[in-house]
Amino acid sequence: MRLTSDFAIGEKVAKVKAVHEALLEEYGPRRWRQRLDPLSELIYTILSQNTSDVNRDRAYERLKKRFPTWERVRDAQVEEIAEAIRPGGLAKVKAPRIKSILHTITERRGKLSLDFICQMEIEEAKEWLGSLTGVGPKTTACVLLFGCGRPAFPVDTHVYRISKRLGLISRKASTQEAHQTLEDLVSPRDYYAFHLNLIAHGREVCKARRPRCEICGLASYCDYRREVGDWHS
Numbered sequence: 001m002r003l004t005s006d007f008a009i010g011e012k013v014a015k016v017k018a019v020h021e022a023l024l025e026e027y028g029p030r031r032w033r034q035r036l037d038p039l040s041e042l043i044y045t046i047l048s049q050n051t052s053d054v055n056r057d058r059a060y061e062r063l064k065k066r067f068p069t070w071e072r073v074r075d076a077q078v079e080e081i082a083e084a085i086r087p088g089g090l091a092k093v094k095a096p097r098i099k100s101i102l103h104t105i106t107e108r109r110g111k112l113s114l115d116f117i118c119q120m121e122i123e124e125a126k127e128w129l130g131s132l133t134g135v136g137p138k139t140t141a142c143v144l145l146f147g148c149g150r151p152a153f154p155v156d157t158h159v160y161r162i163s164k165r166l167g168l169i170s171r172k173a174s175t176q177e178a179h180q181t182l183e184d185l186v187s188p189r190d191y192y193a194f195h196l197n198l199i200a201h202g203r204e205v206c207k208a209r210r211p212r213c214e215i216c217g218l219a220s221y222c223d224y225r226r227e228v229g230d231w232h233s
């Protein structure tokens, strides 16, 4: 039984490697660069929940323009924060969440910074971030991967959808399970490129409603393609 399971895992790891290589061919290698400091990355990711990238960016820019420092956001009225982030949607949920997180970090650390998280042991860092209200595995992984360059694998909506279609994760897998499974299957040194390239593929080819299987470089690895054939060609 164990051997069968090891064999199945080995096959999945090989498939992930092949998919990663195909994505590199298509979208090229990715060199890590810090896009934001860890605290800014955390707020940026919270703003990305249940909205488009465009609306997230508008909300983030408006928030930074209205409040030049995170201390100013922390000390602002929830209504003022909500007004600033309104274009990002769910402002009434996100505004108190952001304010509460900024207060919690200040209380626990004595100042508003998450730079320390980059030095922590990875599981400890995940636990620390995950203990903040409203911070799940995707947000935690984004802070660690993008803010710190640490090995964590965020599963966003594109990664989740394509991984299911390819058969890398079960169709019934929760996002929590998807994080664990993909972190186990993907080599940590590939997390960054694999994540970004899957997102690029999800935007350009493996779209949610109408995947463009007929032009997809991953078609030979894809369970969905095998099962539904040319429905979408």
Ligand code: SF4
Pocket: 162, 165, 166, 205, 206, 207, 211, 212, 213, 214, 216, 217, 218, 219, 222, 223, 224, 225
């Ligand atoms: S073959 Fe179709 S469903 Fe499969 S990864 Fe490509 S676009 Fe997505």
